[in-house]
Amino acid sequence: MRSLEKIKNQSFALKTRYEWEEKAEASLKGKTVESLQTTTYENIVLKPLYTRQDEQSVPEFPGGSDFRRGVYPLGYMKNEWKAAQRITYQTPQELQEKLHQSFDKGQSAISFDVKKVLFEEEKSLVNILAGIYHQYPFAINAKDLQTSFLTEVAGLDGHNQLCGYIGSDPIALFAEEGIISNEFFTEWVKNIQLSNSNFPNLRTILIDSVPYHNGGANAVQELGIAIAVGVYYLEKLQEKGIELEEILTKMIFQFSIGSNYFMEIAKLRAARVLWNRITELYGATEEVRGMVIAAVTSSFTKTVHDPHVNLLRGGNEAFAAIIGGIQYLHVSPYDELTGTTPFSERIARNIQLLLKEEAHLKKVIDPAGGSWYVEALTNQLAEKAWVFFQQIDSSGGILEVLKSSWLQQEITAVYEKRNSDIQTRKQSIVGTNVFANLADAVPQKPLVNEKPYFADGGKIEAILEKRLAEPYEELRRKAKSIEEKLAAKPSVGLICIGELKQYKARLDFMKSFLATGGLEVVESNAISSIETAKQFVSELSTKYVCILGTNDQYETIGHEILAALKAEFPERVFYLAGLPEKEKQDQWINEGIKQFIHLKSNCYKTLSAILSELEVNTNEKTKA
Known part of the structure; x- marks a missing residue:
């Protein structure tokens, strides 16, 4: 008992930063503390130690001020993030079965890739959604089929009560396809106007930064592009007579979450800071300035070889997304590149459930808030992304920088640096460029999604989907x-x-x-x-x-x-x-x-x- 009391009462003398540096440099054998600094692909210098001197002024609670700490005062305690696993399928019947099975096993949003096969038979989509559409929110990136999708669900009883999002981002499609279709954009605007009255609680305007992430963009570029696309839609829809507040309640942002854990947390926090600043400048009220975010784990970081390592990557990325304060999350199955199985889909869904139920992340309000490192990183990202957004804006906006290929060149420059580091093994991909297993079976070539969105339009340089492990x-x-x-x-x-x-x-x-x-x-x-x-x-x-x-x-x-x-x-x-x-x-x-x-x-x-x-x-x- 005496020894226990002694331990309880023991204290340690405070050490100064100078004393820490002196001790550190003694173990570095002649190197300086500065040699431990690293520079990220965002050109942000990370220090080896953050102290109270790095403390940032931040909101005292989430749901207010610049929204960096989240859009809800009680975080996930009152507003849990939705497990929005995208269901894979070949036929409408298979989709219907898998949707119902998934909800029995922890899925909490209606999410799947939208294919033309869903509209080939009358009421096919209506039958698929029967019994679930009024119980769960949607989490759908409908891409070029948004009009068809919304037309179908407009026939559902109580369609005006649908919630979640059934969105589309024309500019993201243009960037992927390498074609700018004015006809499609005009049709999309009309569709948004019509859906506002049919679906008052449904978000339909998606700002999707995933194509830029998959092209190799860094976090600063992803943020700057997302804000630029958001501004473009704000202005175009206002020109059509839609009120600012109504537009903002229809918007949702989608981000891909990469492997740099703290950078991805800061990216999501910085995104809310930037969007709050933009919407405040446009004169929006605080109630509609909070950014709603759907996140997906990155395909850019995944590998064909040693695919079970993708479980660790996906878990790390999901963890970062949740700590960053998202509302919807898809975790990709570990074998998604070569064809998923019921087992891999179950494991991907269970990653979210483990984080929610066993890691208790739904019970902690903004665990990253106030961290000297995270707050400093959030501010640096927001400042650099604002500068990048201004570069896009001063060049005529998002479509103009795509037409001139300036944006593509900026993203390519970052990708080439990433690729060089992978080739020289400055950056590791476990199971691919380090610790490769020669006994590992070489799978067939990864699945390729065909994306012929538009028949014609103005040609631009496409932002091709890549993965670091491909070479x-x-x-x-x-x-x-x-x-x-x-x-x-x-x-x-x-x-x-x-x-x-x-x-x-x-x-x-x-x-x-x-x-x-x-x-x-x-x-x-x-x-x-x-x-x-x-x-x-x-x-x-x-x-x-x-x-x-x-x-x-x-x-x-x-x-x-x-x-x-x-x-x-x-x-x-x-x-x-x-x-x-x-x-x-x-x-x-x-x-x-x-x-x-x-x-x-x-x-x-x-x-x-x-x-x-x-x-x-x-x-x-x-x-x-």
């Missing part, structure tokens, strides 16, 4: 194709100089490096002489060989081994694991090393070159 997935498919033709996996021989403890670190590195492209390793036993190296290489079926060991071994025996091997096996291609000092690199290259493979190597380009050469040689052999 490596293409390498794995190429390696699989070569394996099928040769009846053996493509491989690289590894000459391991010295004892295991000396070369093991580089051996593990090379195995991981090569596996990301589907290349198997054939490793030697411990090599201590030129003769054993020759014997090993003579038995290899691959022409690609990498020498690995310690830097000291490279200088004592490495040069001699390379010279002997190059003389006896001139057709072989030799690599060296590691990066020698600059003054020694020319010597290695002159002696026959094609490339140094090290931590800063472009993994993708290196493996692509090997596989491309193998593919050419394989094709020549099969033709012969």
